[in-house]
Amino acid sequence: MTETVTDPAFLTGQYSAHNYAPLPVVVAHATGVWVTDVHGRSYLDMLAAYSALNFGHRHPRLIAAAQRQLERVTLVSRAFDHDQFGPFCAELAELAGMQMVLPMNTGAEAVETAIKVSRKWGYAVRGVPADQALIIVFDGNFHGRTTTIISFSSDKDARDEFGPYTPGFVSVPFGDLAALSRVLADPETGPRVVAVLVEPIQGEAGVVVPPPGFLAGVRSLCSSHGALMIADEIQSGLGRTGHTFACEAEDVVPDAYLLGKALGGGIVPVSAMVSSREVLGVLKPGQHGSTFGGNPLACAIAREVIAMLREGTFQTRSAELGARMHERLGQLPEEVVSGVHGRGLWAGVSFTSRSGREVCEQLATRGVLAKETHGNTIRLAPPLVITESELDWALDTIEAVVTS
Ligand SMILES: Cc1ncc(COP(=O)(O)O)c(C=O)c1O
Numbered sequence: 001m002t003e004t005v006t007d008p009a010f011l012t013g014q015y016s017a018h019n020y021a022p023l024p025v026v027v028a029h030a031t032g033v034w035v036t037d038v039h040g041r042s043y044l045d046m047l048a049a050y051s052a053l054n055f056g057h058r059h060p061r062l063i064a065a066a067q068r069q070l071e072r073v074t075l076v077s078r079a080f081d082h083d084q085f086g087p088f089c090a091e092l093a094e095l096a097g098m099q100m101v102l103p104m105n106t107g108a109e110a111v112e113t114a115i116k117v118s119r120k121w122g123y124a125v126r127g128v129p130a131d132q133a134l135i136i137v138f139d140g141n142f143h144g145r146t147t148t149i150i151s152f153s154s155d156k157d158a159r160d161e162f163g164p165y166t167p168g169f170v171s172v173p174f175g176d177l178a179a180l181s182r183v184l185a186d187p188e189t190g191p192r193v194v195a196v197l198v199e200p201i202q203g204e205a206g207v208v209v210p211p212p213g214f215l216a217g218v219r220s221l222c223s224s225h226g227a228l229m230i231a232d233e234i235q236s237g238l239g240r241t242g243h244t245f246a247c248e249a250e251d252v253v254p255d256a257y258l259l260g261k262a263l264g265g266g267i268v269p270v271s272a273m274v275s276s277r278e279v280l281g282v283l284k285p286g287q288h289g290s291t292f293g294g295n296p297l298a299c300a301i302a303r304e305v306i307a308m309l310r311e312g313t314f315q316t317r318s319a320e321l322g323a324r325m326h327e328r329l330g331q332l333p334e335e336v337v338s339g340v341h342g343r344g345l346w347a348g349v350s351f352t353s354r355s356g357r358e359v360c361e362q363l364a365t366r367g368v369l370a371k372e373t374h375g376n377t378i379r380l381a382p383p384l385v386i387t388e389s390e391l392d393w394a395l396d397t398i399e400a401v402v403t404s
Contacts, residue, residue, distance in 0.1 A: 008038065023364050030057035033383045033390055035369065044394050046363075046370045048383045050203065051235045051346070052261035055308065056383035062265035062304050069300035077291055084299035091306045092274055095244065096257050100280035102273045103294035107234040107260035108144025110271035113288060114197065114230045114258055115148060117273065119168075120282045122194030126226060134192040136183055136227075138174040142204030143197065143232055174202060175210040177217040184225045195228040195255075196221075200246035203235035206377040207348030209341050215250040222255070228279060234260040234271065239384055242319030242344035244309055249343065255279060265305045270298040314384045318344040321391055325380070328395045336402055338376075345384055350377045351402075362401045368394050 005011065008026050025043060029036040033056055036042050048054060055062060069084070076082050089101040102117070104110050118135060122128040137152045150158045151165035170189060172179040184190045200215055202208040222229040231254035236246035238259065247254055256279060260271035273280065292298070308314060322344035329340040329347055339350040351359065356372025363370050370378050382391065
């Protein structure tokens with residue numbers, strides 16, 4: 001008799017493309033900050049799906065919003081309007097202090113949207129000669145995985161052997177205003193620059209915070225050179241840093257926000273470019289879109305996310321508990337930890353000689369889930385609903401593993 005293999009981990013290894021190397025934990029249930037694996041073992045989720053779970057797993061308000069909408073209508077495509085769409089756009093625009101919204105699904109699609117819109121704005125409004133537009137990005141960036149986006153990545157794994165690459169991007173060191181200024185002042189490149197695309201804090205790079213004044217400097221250089229400042233807040237936005245938008249830490253208002261991850265409440269993918277009428281107004285019917293972008297279920301959930309963020313409590317929790325987390329992480333021994341960076345409930349911890357992967361594997365055996373990045377760094381981004389005692393327990397566990 002042949003036996004059917006039903007072990008999920010085996011099936012993943014056998015049938016899924018190996019584009020990820022997950023920790024050996026197979027999740028079956030999750031509530032709040034806790035996930036439970038197929039063997040009934042609990043783990044505290046200190047990654048929160050790269051901040052897509054800012055409100056925790058299955059937040060009751062978000063599940064209720066999803067269930068209400070599931071009973072009504074889930075998809076119409078943008079061929080027709082629906083009663084969640086206009087209110088979603090208006091509420092998100094208001095939260096961001098902007099005028100218009102273009103919804104998509106994944107973060108990468110929001111970034112692609114910004115690239116297309118900036119180029120079109122450059123040609124239509126700025127008078128840049130056809131096909132000459134340039135967008136400035138920063139070394140160490142992570143904006144997604146499409147062929148155009150990886151064309152300006154400095155990560156070899158993300159980029160190598162996926163060419164030919166999309167032209168039209170110039171990368172300068174993150175945090176280096178002089179380098180940005182040189183590209184903008186160069187008579188060959190400067191007049192062609194339509195936008196500067198920046199993560200206010202580089203998440204994938206290891207939660208790298210730029211030097212104070214950097215974002216304000218980018219804002220002012222963009223304004224003086226007539227280029228759009230596009231803030232990719234897909235990971236940094238929506239409460240993660242103790243602010244609704246990470247740009248707020250320097251009182252900076254960009255020309256556009258790119259949002260994703262937490263906007264879908266950890267339930268469905270929802271992303272958006274949020275900007276002014278002048279910028280998003282360049283698009284005409286037929287020039288951009290997505291079958292699922294702005295669907296009724298996505299809009300209903302995102303509207304609840306926006307309502308929760310309007311109350312401000314998640315931002316406050318992130319700021320307060322984040323201060324506690326950074327204080328504790330800052331006390332880890334220097335011989336083992338070479339740096340702790342981040343803001344709010346978001347931290348990168350770099351090790352002098354240990355691999356991030358090995359630390360994450362040890363953390364998992366003790367019931368804490370985190371994720372390594374770039375060799376010797378781990379990222380911590382717990383759901384913002386974490387309690388003080390849960391956070392303390394996670395930090396005790398991290399301390400025990402790091403000093404073992
Ligand atoms: C800053 C930033 N932009 C864009 C993306 C891409 O988002 P997605 O994976 O939903 O395409 C990510 C994902 O980690 C990100 O951190």
